[in-house]
Amino acid sequence: MTERAVGVVTAVFGPLVRVQVGEEPMVVPFRRALRWAEGTEDKRLVVGDHVFLDGKIPDFVVAEVGLRRTTLTRRSPGERRARVIAANVDQAVVVMAAVSPEPSPRLLDRLLVACHHAGIHPLVCFNKVDQGTAGIDTWIGDYQDAGYEILLTSARTARGVGVLTRKVAGKTTLFCGPSGVGKSALLNAIHPGYRLREGSISEATGKGRHTTTTAQLLSLPGSGFVVDTPGVREFGLWDLTHRQLQVCFPEVDRVASECQFDDCTHSSEAACAVRTAVQAGTLSARRYSSFLKLRQEVEEGLGS
Ligand SMILES: Nc1nc2c(ncn2[C@@H]2O[C@H](COP(=O)(O)OP(=O)(O)OP(=O)(O)O)[C@@H](O)[C@H]2O)c(=O)[nH]1
Ligand SMILES: [Mg+2]
Ligand SMILES: [Zn+2]
Structure with a gap:
């Protein structure tokens, strides 16, 4: 008998997607003629998509994609159209390092605009505060005055990790920011069981090495999900009045x-x-x- 299962996309690898159905992760293909909810603009499966699978274990195939409640989108250099990064995310932790890699207010502001525009609640996180905070003191004031919640964390010393853990509980939270700021390290600090790969900072450029290469959605112990994403250098915006x-x-x-x-x-x-x-x-x-x-x-x- 054909069964129909409901799942959430946790990673996309070209023609295959990893889907979590209940507690069970499985890697499955998707139909070429996928059925999309009306009004879906970017018809590419992304992490966070709610999907319906047809078939029988172990031959499930993704047949239909649910309506996306939120979409975080960007315009990559050279692309004219919006590209969705993740679907159905509630909030985003926008991470910058306090010292190294050198924080970029320009990029932070862009990421915040993208979150607001997507209806995703943003939190600003300065990680690696064990390296000092002198360079970011004035900015912390700017973002506090603007009304943002600021988290000061260190994945190394675990400072602020308790607060961060409470903030992400029960929600779907996307972690974004430049490479090397410690997005994966913070997620490992929240839940060591993730065992996400962490990279080093290049001595020559002072930048991260793009260790995380694909977005992945991870279940939190208890309830909720977090999304680890690859570091971004640029974040193109468009089509805003x-x-x-x-x-x-x-x-x-x-x-x-x-x-x-x-x-x-x-x-x-x-x-x-x-x-x-x-x-x-x-x-x-x-x-x-x-x-x-x-x-x-x-x-x-x-x-x-
Ligand atoms: N001193 C210090 N180092 C940290 C901290 N958090 C992460 N690091 C180090 O920073 C480096 C980069 O960490 P990652 O977690 O790989 O950074 P990422 O943001 O996931 O980077 P990409 O996956 O490339 O986007 C690693 O060597 C970490 O050990 C921290 O709080 N303090
Ligand atoms: Mg990473
Ligand atoms: Zn005016």
Whole structure:
């Protein structure tokens, strides 16, 4: 008799996917004519996809993909279309190292925008605080003022790992950030049973070595899932309107409600509450400039 099973995609390897059905992981192919929920834009299976399998053990095949509740998407260099990284994620821990590899506020801001736009709750995590925090003190303030939850962790000394473990319990949480910041190390600290491979930092470039090469969804002890992802160098955004981008900078959006004009661009208008706040030092000049830069980029990308 043909059975129908429900599972979640935990890894994608070309024509095969690893699916967890109940407690049972299995590697299965997918039908060429997969049935997708209406409105699915990027028809490639990703971790977190809810799938329906037809067939009989051990000959299951993925036949249908459920509606994606959330999709985290990026535009890779040279690609015109959105690429979904993971589906059905509730929150993301955006990880930067406190010292090495050198943290990139530019990339952090992009990842935060991508999370907001996807409806995924972002948390900002500075890992490797055992190496010092002097270099990131001002930024911590910027992100705290913006309303983000900041986690200071060390996978090495286990500082902050208890808090992180509580934050991810019962949810589906994606870990993202540059290579070498310790995403896999933090997940190993949360649950040593994962035994994820950790890389080293190149002495020549000060960067990670892209140790994790494919995204994978892992079950947490208890309930919930975490997603380990490969490090990103760039994170392309596109197809956001001015208004949508502004909402992705919560602190700018809050102040903007007091601008004189509804369609204020916060760049040259005289009665602009955002510029006034930057001048008064109540809004971070760096975040403001990051917002303007991203807006310009999004504008240039539109319609091209
Ligand atoms: N000092 C210190 N080193 C750490 C910490 N966390 C991770 N590392 C080291 O940083 C290096 C990179 O860690 P990974 O966990 O592989 O980093 P990743 O973010 O998963 O990198 P990719 O998989 O390449 O994206 C390893 O040598 C870890 O041992 C930490 O809290 N403190
Ligand atoms: Mg890794
Ligand atoms: Zn304004």
